[in-house]
Amino acid sequence: ADDDADDDSQEIVAGTAPGFEPFEMVIDGELVGFDIDLLEAVVEETDYELAGWEELEFDGLIPALENENIDVIAAAMTITDEREETISFSDSYYSADQSVLVQSGGDVQPDDLEDLEGLNVGAQSGTTGEGIVQDELIDEGLIDEGDYDSYDNYVLAVEELERGTLDAIIIDEPVAESFAADREVEIAFTFETGEEYGFGVRQDDDDLQAALSEGIEAVEESSEYDEITQEWFDE
Ligand code: ARG
Known part of the structure; x- marks a missing residue:
């Protein structure tokens, strides 16, 4: 993104991966959710201007950032050492653990x-949930490689659970809660992973990284963070 001719603000394009309620989803053709409202409020606190949103698959977000198709990722993305080898993150704006979702009242x-x-276990491609399937289930010999189903979107995995063609999904706890409220699935159990979500930026974008962290702090100190939380979570 280039400098705007009219003022000093730099335009940035955000990328997200909808289907991850209540953080990002499309309702009536409109992209909405906690991350959408939060990033917009955070950018308001900075000298940057949000030019628009790109909707991508989750595992396409980091490549799109590196290709400069987008400038910031707002996708409930967990800050991990592995990701920090290729991108940078703002300070954390949300904490989460992982849950196991199953069919409501099912045998599993x-x-x-x-x-x-x-069992047959599913997760979204490129997520920390998929990392847990690999490290804790496949590598531990609990399930075979072939028992794991990787999905482009968690919504597709939830539909398979409802149909009974998949046994369990590993997914971030707040999103599991949201699916359990709306669909024929329930949380079997939750386990602590202590994940922290951050906004992702290119490694050379130090100014944007610092501005976003300062923006998060300002939004948290004002009433805005609580208002956005109340809007999207039953808290
Ligand atoms: N927090 C998890 C991760 O970083 C899952 C994020 C999935 N986000 C999405 N918008 N689909 O891997």
Whole structure:
């Protein structure tokens, strides 16, 4: 993004991956959610201007950032060491753990990860949920590689759960809660991962990174953060 001719503000384009309620979803053709409102409020606190949003698949966000198709990722993206090898993050704006979702009232009622032995498990491609499937289930010999189904979008995985063609999904807890409220799925159990969500930027974009962190702090100190939280979560 280039300097705007009319003023000193720099335009930035944000990227997200909808289908991750209540953080980002499309309702009546409109992109809405916690991350959308929060990033917009945060950018308002900075000298940058938000020129628009790109909707991408989750595993396409980091490549799009690196290609400069987008300038910031706002997608409930967890700050991880692995991702920090290629991109940078703002300070954290939300904390989450992971849950296991199953069909409501179905036969599969696991109490812990070990109970997932031999089951068909799904997660969204490129997520930390997928990382857990790999590290805690496949690498531990609980399920085979072929028992794991990778989805472009968690909504597709939830539909398979409802149909009974998938046994369990590993997904961020706040999103699991939202799907459980709206669909025929329920949380079997939640386990602590201590994930922190940050806005992703290119590694050389130090100014944007600092501006976003300062913007998050300002929004948290004002009443805005609580207002946005209240709007999207039943809290
Ligand atoms: N927090 C998880 C991660 O960073 C899942 C994020 C998925 N976000 C999305 N918009 N689909 O891997």
